[in-house]
Amino acid sequence: MNIAELLEKRRQGWVELEHMCDSLQSMQYPFANRGNQVSRFSALYRAACTDLAMADQYQLPPASVEYLHRLVGRAHSHLYRSRRFGADRWIRYLSKIAPQSIFQDPCVKVASVVFFGLFTLSAMIAWSELKFPGFPERILGKDQIKMMKDNFDKPLEGNFNQYVLMAGFYIKHNTSIGLQCFALGPLILPSLCALGYNAVVLGASFGYMARSDVEQGDVFFQFVTAHGAFELTAIALSAASGLRLGIGLFATGGLRRSESFRLNAERALPIILAAVVLFFLAAFTEGFISPSPLPYFVKACVAILSSGMLMYYFVVLGYPRPDTDRELENNEDNPWRKIGVDRATR
Amino acid sequence: MESYGTRRLLDCGLVNAQNSIDLTAVITTPENIQFEYRIAGPFRRLPAFFLDFVLRSVFVSAFFILMLLVGATAALPTGMIFFVIFLVSFAFDWFYGLFFESYWNGQTPGKWLTRIRVISVDGRPINAYQATVRNFLRLADFAPMVSFEVFSSDSPPVYAIPTFLVSLLCMTISPRFQRLGDLAAGTMVVVNQRSWVPANIKLEDTRVASLSELIPPNFRMTSTLAKAIALYAERRSRLSIGRRTELASHLSQPLLKQFGLLRDTSPDLLLCALYYREFVAKDTFSDVKRFAPTPSADSTNEPVNAIASDSLPPILKAPQ
Numbered sequence: 178m179n180i181a182e183l184l185e186k187r188r189q190g191w192v193e194l195e196h197m198c199d200s201l202q203s204m205q206y207p208f209a210n211r212g213n214q215v216s217r218f219s220a221l222y223r224a225a226c227t228d229l230a231m232a233d234q235y236q237l238p239p240a241s242v243e244y245l246h247r248l249v250g251r252a253h254s255h256l257y258r259s260r261r262f263g264a265d266r267w268i269r270y271l272s273k274i275a276p277q278s279i280f281q282d283p284c285v286k287v288a289s290v291v292f293f294g295l296f297t298l299s300a301m302i303a304w305s306e307l308k309f310p311g312f313p314e315r316i317l318g319k320d321q322i323k324m325m326k327d328n329f330d331k332p333l334e335g336n337f338n339q340y341v342l343m344a345g346f347y348i349k350h351n352t353s354i355g356l357q358c359f360a361l362g363p364l365i366l367p368s369l370c371a372l373g374y375n376a377v378v379l380g381a382s383f384g385y386m387a388r389s390d391v392e393q394g395d396v397f398f399q400f401v402t403a404h405g406a407f408e409l410t411a412i413a414l415s416a417a418s419g420l421r422l423g424i425g426l427f428a429t430g431g432l433r434r435s436e437s438f439r440l441n442a443e444r445a446l447p448i449i450l451a452a453v454v455l456f457f458l459a460a461f462t463e464g465f466i467s468p469s470p471l472p473y474f475v476k477a478c479v480a481i482l483s484s485g486m487l488m489y490y491f492v493v494l495g496y497p498r499p500d501t502d503r504e505l506e507n508n509e510d511n512p513w514r515k516i517g518v519d520r521a522t523r
Numbered sequence: 524m525e526s527y528g529t530r531r532l533l534d535c536g537l538v539n540a541q542n543s544i545d546l547t548a549v550i551t552t553p554e555n556i557q558f559e560y561r562i563a564g565p566f567r568r569l570p571a572f573f574l575d576f577v578l579r580s581v582f583v584s585a586f587f588i589l590m591l592l593v594g595a596t597a598a599l600p601t602g603m604i605f606f607v608i609f610l611v612s613f614a615f616d617w618f619y620g621l622f623f624e625s626y627w628n629g630q631t632p633g634k635w636l637t638r639i640r641v642i643s644v645d646g647r648p649i650n651a652y653q654a655t656v657r658n659f660l661r662l663a664d665f666a667p668m669v670s671f672e673v674f675s676s677d678s679p680p681v682y683a684i685p686t687f688l689v690s691l692l693c694m695t696i697s698p699r700f701q702r703l704g705d706l707a708a709g710t711m712v713v714v715n716q717r718s719w720v721p722a723n724i725k726l727e728d729t730r731v732a733s734l735s736e737l738i739p740p741n742f743r744m745t746s747t748l749a750k751a752i753a754l755y756a757e758r759r760s761r762l763s764i765g766r767r768t769e770l771a772s773h774l775s776q777p778l779l780k781q782f783g784l785l786r787d788t789s790p791d792l793l794l795c796a797l798y799y800r801e802f803v804a805k806d807t808f809s810d811v812k813r814f815a816p817t818p819s820a821d822s823t824n825e826p827v828n829a830i831a832s833d834s835l836p837p838i839l840k841a842p843q
Contacts, residue, residue, distance in 0.1 A: 180802045184721070226556040236746065238753035238802070240721040247716070249558040253550070254628060254640070257647050338602035345602075345609030356617055360662035363703055364689070422660075422707070435697070435706050442656050442707035449659070 180236055187228055191248055194221040198251050222252040266510065272494060273501055274511050275447040279414075280495025281513060284424060285448060288417035292376045296409070299380025304387050313385035316377060325382065329393040333400060335468045344464025351408070352456040355415035359449040362419025363426060363438075372416035379409075403466045403476040406484045407459035411452045418448035444512040451491075458483070548699055548711060550646030560646070560713040563639040564700050565691060568712055575633035579619055583612050620658035625651040630715070640715040644699065653708040660704035664690035724756050726795050726803075734796035735804060738782055749801055756798040759791065767791040 197218050228235070229245040237245075262270075279285055303313045313322060354371070361367035386397040425441025432440065466479055505511045547559040587608055594604040623631040629641040629649050641649050641657070649657075665685030671678035690702035699711040744752075751774070759767055771790035778797075779788055 179805055188721075223554060226552065226554045226558075229558055230556050236749055236801075238721065238757065239750055240753075240757050244719070244721050246559045249552075249556065250550070250560050250713075251715070253552055253558070253646065254642060254648050257553075258628065338600045340602070341600070341606045342602035345606035349609040349613040352613065353616065356659060357662055360660050361666070363660070363663045363707075364666055438706055439709050442660075443652075446652070446656060 180238075183235060184237070184241060187224075190221055190224050191228075191244075194218070194225055194248060194252055197221065198248075198255055201255050218252070219256060222249070222256055225249050225252065269508075270510050274505060274508065275451065276490055276495035277497065277501065277505065278444060278447050278511065278513050279451060280491060281497060282417065282421060282444065282448065284421040285414065285417040288372060288420055289413045292372055292409070292413040292416065295373060295376035296380040296383075299377045300384035300387070303381040303384025306388055306390075313381050316381040317385070322385065325386075325397075326391075326393050329386075329396040329400065332396060332470065333468050334470050340465045340468065342464075343468065344460050347460035347463050348457060351411075351460060352453055355411060355452050355456050356449070358412075358415040359418045359422070359445065359452075362422035362445065365420070365423035365426075368416050368419030368423065372412070375412050399473055399476065400467050402473070403479040403483075404459045404462035406480055406487060407455050407462060410487055411455035411459060414448050414452035414455065418445040418452065421445040421448060440512070447512070455487075548644075548646075548713065552646070560642070561716075562700050563712045563714050565687075565694055567637060567639055567714065568700075569687075571631070571633040571637040571639055573633070574636055575619070575631050578632055579615050583615050586611055617659070620661070621651070621654045624649060624654040624658070634712075638714065638716045639712050641705075641710050641712050644709050644711050649708070649710050653710050655708075657704035657708040657710055660707055664693070664702045664704055724798070726756075726799060728792065728795065730792060731795045731799050732804070734788070734792060735800040737784060738796065738800055742782070744797070744801055752794055752798050753802065755794055756802075759795075764791075 197214075225245060225248055228237070229242070229249055232242045232245065299316070302309045303316070317325075358368050358371050361371075383401075385391065386394045388394065421441055422438075422445045425438045425444075426434065429437035462479065462483070466476060505514070507514055546562055546564075548562055549557050549559055551557050590604050590608050593599065594601060620631055624641055627635070630639075634640060641654075643649055643653065665687060666689045667686055668682035669684040669686055670680045670682045671684070672680055673684075693703050693706065694700045697706060699705075701711055705711055755771065762770070768790055771794045775788070775790035775793045778793065779786060784793075
């Protein structure tokens, strides 16, 4: 037998594998008799692998080798598909891994301290009219202050139409900003700027509105009370996730730089996902409860309830416990797992 | 001797020990087979990005118009309609790539049209986690953004035009043309092009067979020479006759001298004869049973091991 005949013989198997890949790709696979087809597919795949491995010994022409590389690659991507997560894995991730990894992340602590610290500081300065007279005007600008006053001039009222509209707008607008904070994390500065800017501007608005001579203050606080807890936490969290990503680029902890970046992206993901969920919750609260003429008591209850939920998830579930620590130590989903041989040397 | 620096470069894949061409990624499968993917560079990926962008914009605006029409005819509250529009445009902005890459095995419609695919660096298809990370980080790859003011000074200072400088820089440095999002997710983009089943080369010239008889029987070809001749035979049909002679004469002149053939033998003909002798006439595999039998189309119910080659060294055999 010569090489030309050998090629002719092998070609049938290759063409069949190619056809199987085609039908798998267009999802027209006949699912009856599936077991046989899977074993047939893997058999053909292994035969093609063998041909590729023996290409030198068979003295296959370069075009055939090139073709085989493509064919094996194609079949490989069909054979080794990623598996879907099971329900128990999701539950473990959401109830244990995510809160614990958010709680133990120093970036979250730093971002929260920076955000709430600057927020409080800015609010205090804006509030103390005697010591720092022109502060809110310089931070917010006269137009912005006038607009804010106009917005909260009338008592809150609204109809369902407006509520839904605004909820949709808040979801799109606020969540996009949060995700941008995460995405610009590798460049570090944009995330930090967004964090600082939001803290100072929000703080100044709160402080100004709390002044006793500003009449619109009552309506303002009626509006912001309900969704404040969700939204402020979400801002801090999204900046924290950006920070975590950026830090991975230079604080490598002994890993290769690219590997450290990859690992820190894994650590940042639960934080930004939590932030996205909070932005959604905040948008619905801000759309439906905040602008409604409900009594202040109800809105305060919503605020307390939402803060309680946040505390439960991030602190109670997130607080490190020896038994869960041991359980999660080597869990493959846990981004803070001990770095084994598989990750470090890949 | 291998210095630490070289080792690190080898680890990073910057120096590929096996082949110096850095456009391929070598994947080792669980079957212990190595195969290559061709990596897609920025100029293959940019059209895919623009196609996706256009498709997305067209869909979102079509949806917008449709919802407005629905709102005008059916008495739906306008708030509800805008809620849906906001939600859909938000989802398309941030979850388009994520959705398609995790459900279409690493391809978005744009990638499908340009025949590229995202896979993990270890060769496995990407999962939802990797798709999330690489798509969320897209914005950093666009940076720095340029404002509309560059076109006319009247335009609002909206920084919305991506320059892709970060991703280009990142692709230049990284070993597999990875952008920032790819580095964070551990993925790479490979060419998913189909290539045609290679056909045996037909040599119509009847003189080829007779010339191949004249080549001394004790002449043995090295494998590199065989490869070069096979490459030439594959491509000669696309070359002009003058070009064929020019290319072939480099190899044919010393060979003609060695074989003691006439100096004015056509160089093209000689290489064809060598090809014929090596790939068509030569009985390379005298013992057919030593090689893997071809799986035939009707043997669907056969057990798997009927196909596995028994001539393979043990390491190449897949675990049964």
